[in-house]
Amino acid sequence: MRLLTDEEIGRQLEALDGWSRDGDVIRSTYQAPTFAEGIEFVRLVAADADQMNHHPDIEISYTTVRWALSTHSEGGLTQLDIELAHRIAEAAEQTGAQVSR
Numbered sequence: 001m002r003l004l005t006d007e008e009i010g011r012q013l014e015a016l017d018g019w020s021r022d023g024d025v026i027r028s029t030y031q032a033p034t035f036a037e038g039i040e041f042v043r044l045v046a047a048d049a050d051q052m053n054h055h056p057d058i059e060i061s062y063t064t065v066r067w068a069l070s071t072h073s074e075g076g077l078t079q080l081d082i083e084l085a086h087r088i089a090e091a092a093e094q095t096g097a098q099v100s101r
């Protein structure tokens with residue numbers, strides 16, 4: 001999978017609420033209603049990640065879930081990171097997690 005251009009990344013991030021670029025990584029922070037729902041949120045994304053064979057960095061702190069996406073094998077951002085960010089947004093909807101700013 002090829003690296004995305006700066007322009008491709010910027011344009012696609014406009015359609016992803018709560019995500020921002022930090023160099024070779026895209027990041028977001030979500031708040032889940034409860035710790036258990038935060039874990040369920042992570043569990044749903046874990047299943048998607050295994051299916052895609054593309055895995056996020058995850059930091060869980062009580063009801064706060066922080067995500068960092070990058071394609072390690074390419075050393076930057078690819079379409080897989082954008083796709084996984086969309087799947088995270090869907091899992092958030094299913095578990096009541098909200099973008100945190």
Ligand SMILES: C[C@H](O)[C@H](O)[C@H]1CNC2=NC(N)=NC(=O)C2=N1
Nearest residue numbers: 053054055056070071072073074
């Ligand atoms: C062998 C396997 O395909 C690789 O280790 C995969 C697994 N998941 C991955 N996830 C991410 N985010 N980047 C990778 O380069 C990557 N590589």
